[in-house]
Structure formats: structure tokens, C-alpha cells
Amino acid sequence: MTTTASRRLLTVYLPLSLAAILLLFPFYWMLITSIKTNRELIDLSGLPFWVFEPTLEHYRVLFAETGFLRWALNTLIVSVVATAISLACSILAGYTLARLRFRGAGPIGAAIFVTYLVPQTLLFVPLLEVTRQLGLTNTLWSMILTYPTILIPFGTWLLMGYFRSIPRELEESALIDGASRFRAMTQIVLPLALPGILSAGIFSFTLSWNEFIYALVFTTSTDIKTIPVGVVTELVKGDVYFWGSLMAGALLGSVPVALIYSFFVEHYVAGLTAGAVKG
Amino acid sequence: MRAEAREHAIAARPPLSIGEVLDRQGVLAYVLLFPGLLILTVFIAYPFVTSLWLAVTDQSVSTSGARFIGLENFIGELGSQIFQQTVRNTLVYTAVTVVFKLVLGIALAVLMNQSFRLKNLARAALLLPWIVPTALSAIAWLWLFDATFSVFNWLLVHSGLTTRGINWLGEGGWAMTAIIIANVWRGTPFFAITILAGLQTVDRELLEAASVDGASTWQRFWRITLPLVRPVLLIVLLFSTIWTISDFQLVYVLTRGGPANSTHLLGTLAYDVAVRAGQLSEGAAISLYMFPVLIVCVVALLLYLRRSSTT
Numbered sequence: 001m002t003t004t005a006s007r008r009l010l011t012v013y014l015p016l017s018l019a020a021i022l023l024l025f026p027f028y029w030m031l032i033t034s035i036k037t038n039r040e041l042i043d044l045s046g047l048p049f050w051v052f053e054p055t056l057e058h059y060r061v062l063f064a065e066t067g068f069l070r071w072a073l074n075t076l077i078v079s080v081v082a083t084a085i086s087l088a089c090s091i092l093a094g095y096t097l098a099r100l101r102f103r104g105a106g107p108i109g110a111a112i113f114v115t116y117l118v119p120q121t122l123l124f125v126p127l128l129e130v131t132r133q134l135g136l137t138n139t140l141w142s143m144i145l146t147y148p149t150i151l152i153p154f155g156t157w158l159l160m161g162y163f164r165s166i167p168r169e170l171e172e173s174a175l176i177d178g179a180s181r182f183r184a185m186t187q188i189v190l191p192l193a194l195p196g197i198l199s200a201g202i203f204s205f206t207l208s209w210n211e212f213i214y215a216l217v218f219t220t221s222t223d224i225k226t227i228p229v230g231v232v233t234e235l236v237k238g239d240v241y242f243w244g245s246l247m248a249g250a251l252l253g254s255v256p257v258a259l260i261y262s263f264f265v266e267h268y269v270a271g272l273t274a275g276a277v278k279g
Numbered sequence: 280m281r282a283e284a285r286e287h288a289i290a291a292r293p294p295l296s297i298g299e300v301l302d303r304q305g306v307l308a309y310v311l312l313f314p315g316l317l318i319l320t321v322f323i324a325y326p327f328v329t330s331l332w333l334a335v336t337d338q339s340v341s342t343s344g345a346r347f348i349g350l351e352n353f354i355g356e357l358g359s360q361i362f363q364q365t366v367r368n369t370l371v372y373t374a375v376t377v378v379f380k381l382v383l384g385i386a387l388a389v390l391m392n393q394s395f396r397l398k399n400l401a402r403a404a405l406l407l408p409w410i411v412p413t414a415l416s417a418i419a420w421l422w423l424f425d426a427t428f429s430v431f432n433w434l435l436v437h438s439g440l441t442t443r444g445i446n447w448l449g450e451g452g453w454a455m456t457a458i459i460i461a462n463v464w465r466g467t468p469f470f471a472i473t474i475l476a477g478l479q480t481v482d483r484e485l486l487e488a489a490s491v492d493g494a495s496t497w498q499r500f501w502r503i504t505l506p507l508v509r510p511v512l513l514i515v516l517l518f519s520t521i522w523t524i525s526d527f528q529l530v531y532v533l534t535r536g537g538p539a540n541s542t543h544l545l546g547t548l549a550y551d552v553a554v555r556a557g558q559l560s561e562g563a564a565i566s567l568y569m570f571p572v573l574i575v576c577v578v579a580l581l582l583y584l585r586r587s588s589t590t
Contacts, residue, residue, distance in 0.1 A: 089315035102308035119525030121546030126330035
């Protein structure tokens, strides 16, 4: 008995603990840095892994003296609206590609999949020009309208899989009974695809919340920035780093996605692995 | 079949109401696809064409009219030392991180595929580096790699391994090492979770049968498990290659491409040239150098998906 127990310690719990320490240490570091006093932060003689005089001063500075709350509101607005637009488009497109027979279905499906693989760094330069032509520069709309290009291809791909897994007969019998295709879709197919829609929604929301390069390039004024861009560009003044407030901002900016994700981890993983495992 | 029969019945009876027209699949399909395709056209297809146009002109933020200059931008970059260095950096960064992420990801997935207590909690916690905003976790790494206050240096010095700390972000080779460490930290959970999902589809009876036939753990992994999850590995590798080659955030936050361009990637160089220096055309050309690699990955994925859907 003891040999199996020690064997399991060696093959399971020891390597797992090591992995957990390596993967979670930066978060612990963010947390303790954000509650250390400035004096303790630059004290090289003490033990750096613990906080001896915890303080909330950096959080006070973050809320009272920076645009953090404004950035948080911006990030929320952009993420919610971009997710809503993307979900609507993805549901319609996913349903169409999974269910309807029409000319061009193959090429359109492939084209949407290809756009999923287009990285933001390939297109941010021309998009800067395009948003300028459309008069969107330095507005929340520049992000609300461009984020769906990252979200729709993924959402369509994911939901197409869900719609395909719903038996056609359910819908066809409703059509025979005289329901319109719209009613068949909203009352039969959509409720059954709810887990998929939830996965796509959570994934879209976290991707929007985390987006950086478009938000960095399209916005210039402080009150239009999102959390990632605001924290990175505004809390560093010249060469002076406000480490405590930087960490407080980084931590608080990470908490919403971490919370949403921890409530819906199954859906998130389903979204993450949909392409890879089903594909 | 029944739905099609119904459609023919409708088609033979003009005039049609809007509702009836929409019940025809060919029309309905394009109506439903319209909003998504509109957004993708305006903000992906059109910018892509704009990008090609920009790259063959000499447009900058300060000039109003652009002049066609052919492939001058592309050729000019090839001769530039900074660009050559950037391409080398991008290749090294991508190759090294993808290999590490793959090996560590497989190891972590195999580890997580065992049964143990608090498994769901462990799985949720281990994915955290992947789900939080990269720009924000990069700030933690910026502090972890600080020249004076790096906790790694504290450990190195206090354990007596070195007398002076490493200037992580201030010296070329170490700066590349630092961004590689941060990227591997961020990307390994994605590999692990996706590969884990693949491992869970492997039939346990197959492994038990092999075990009865005398195959060692290593043989079972190498001969049975790995070939079975190969499709998943391939897809994860292609995705990660695309994401890593086009990476931006980690480098932007940690080094801005420095010191002396030793960590510039194509994305960060394009940003410096197009946004900070205002040379839009040159920046567009630099970004477009990602395109060939992207095409190879996309074609590989499409071919693979077509093959797996026909068999």
C-alpha cells in the first residue's frame, strides 16, 4: 500500500504541484506586489515572497488618480456589444452553413474558416487606414466593429458543429406541420444549441476583453482606452514604473475573465477544443 | 426530401409573398449570411486589399497622395538589417516556443489524464495563463524580469549560483530567452487542454489490451496513444505556429523589440514603422511578409480537414 501511495506521489502529485507553481506563480506575484508598500517593493534585503506591511494604497491610486474605472467601463461596453453582434451573425451563418443547401456553401464555409486564421498583426496597418476612412478612429465603434472579425469565424465554426448534431427530423417535422423556417429555427433548433451558443458567447467575450493590438492602434485618448491598453500605456510615465498600481490594474483587469471562465470552464474548454477535436 | 418537395410546390405558384421567398433555401441562405459576410468583407477582405495596395505605394501619414512604386517596399525591406534581424528573431522565437509548448503540453496533458483528487479544480487553475489578457500578465513578467528587482535574480544570488543578477531584458540573448519563457508559460496550457481532450478519446481498452500483451508504458504511449492523438497535435501545432509567428503583445510590453532590435518580431516592427514612424506602406509590406507562412498553414489545415471529412 505504501509503495503505491509513494509511487502516486511521485508520478501524480509531485509533478502536478510543480506545474501548478510554475503556472500560477506570476499571479501570486501580481497579487503580493499590488499590496506591498513602495518601500517594501524596492527593499532587496528582505524576503520578497511575503508581504510584511500590506497596503491598499496602490488600489486607491488606481481608482482615484488614473482612468481605470473608465477603461473598465469601455472594455465592458466593447466586449458586450461586440459579443452580441458576433453571436447574432454566427448563429445565422452557422445555421445556414449547417442546414441549408445552396450554391456556394462550400467556398463560403471555407472562406469563413480561413478568416479565422488571419492574425490581427497582418491587418492592423490597413485597418488603421480603413477605420480612418470610415471616421471611426478613436471611438469605441472602431473596436466594436472590428472585434467581430476575430469572433464571427470562430463562432460560426463552433455553432455549425452544434447545429449539425441536432437531428434534421426535428426541424423537418415542424416544417411539415406548417411552421415557418424562422419558427422552426427559433423554437426548436436554437434551444437545443444553447450550450454551443453559451460556449461561443463566453469565448467571444473573453477574446474581446483580452484584445490588445486593435485597441492600441485605433485609440489615442485616455477616455476611449480599454483596460489592457490603458494599464500598459498610461501607468508608465516616462521611465517611472508604478509597479504597485500596475499590478493592481493587471490583476483587476484579469479578474472578470477569470471569474466568467471559472463559472463556465466546461463551456470554455468545449469552445477551445471544438476546432481541434471535432475538426 | 419532404422539404424539397414542398419548395417545388411553392415555386409553381406565383406570385410569392416575402415569407415564401425566404422559405427558398437559396435566397434564405444569402439573407442569413449577409450580416456576417458584410462585417468580414468590410473589416477583413477590404483591409487585405488595402494592405496590398498600401504595400506597393509610398503612402505615409504625412503624405496625402500615394504614388505607385511596385515592389520597392518589399525589396527595400530585404536589404534592411533590422528587417533581416527581425525575420531571424521571428523564426527562432516561433520554432523554440512551439517545440517547448508541444513537449510540455503533451507532458502536462498526460499528467492530467490520470485520475486524482480535485482534478476539475486543477484543470481550471492550469488554464489561467492562457485565459487572462496577455498584455496584463506580461506586466507581471516585466516585473519578474526587472534588472534590479527580478525575483529570479534574487533566487540566483541568494542561492549562491551567481554573484550578480542577469540583466534579463537589457541584453540581447537574455531578452530573447525572457520573451520565450513568457510565451511558453502562456501557451502551454492551450496545448495541454487541447491534447488532453484528444487523450480522453483514446480507447482505454486498447491500452489495456496492449498492456496484457506485455507492452511497457513507454511503448503504449509511443505506439498507441501518440498516433491516435496525432490529428489533434497537428491542428494545435498549426494554430500555435500562426499565433506565435504573428505575436505582438508579449514583446510590446516586455521589450518593445529591444535591446538593439534583438527581440523585434514582424508584428512589432510593423507597428514601429507604420504607427510610430507613420510609414504606412512600409509597415504594410512588413506585415505581409507573414502571409506566405500563413498560406502554408491554412492550406495544410484545409487539406487535412477535407481529407478527414471524406474518410
